[in-house]
Amino acid sequence: QVQLQEAGPGLVKPSQTRSLTCTVSGDSISTPYYAWSWIRQPPGKGLEWRGVIGYDGTTYYNPLRKSRTSISRDTSKNQFSLQLDSVTPEDTAVYFCASKDLPHYTSVIWGEYADWGQGTQVTVSS
Secondary structure, eight states: OOEEEEEOOSEEOTTOOEEEEEEEESSOTTOTTEEEEEEEEOTTSOOEEEEEEETTSOEEEOTTTGGGEEEEEETTTTEEEEEEOSOOGGGOEEEEEEEEESSOTTOOOGGGOOEEOOOEEEEEOO
């Protein structure tokens, strides 16, 4: 059984750069043909796809957030990370990591995602 566990900074001040990490157990993040996504839910709003890193390290980003988003991975730790640059209060949300197989790594049909972490709250406030 695949399990995902997010870890994040919690409270962040505006303009800071912070990272969230997702630790995966039960499968390798290099397993073809899976991809590992970051999805967020701002308060009072629906889910929003932020970006994905594929089994081969290929990344795709939400074009609306691309300039301040970076996803990377550490295969030795079976982890992948989301870096948020110059955060603003709009980045306040619960952030989830989730897995999905081919096709459509960038899908926003949430039922297509196989496994989810429990989510971690990121609050941007001075």
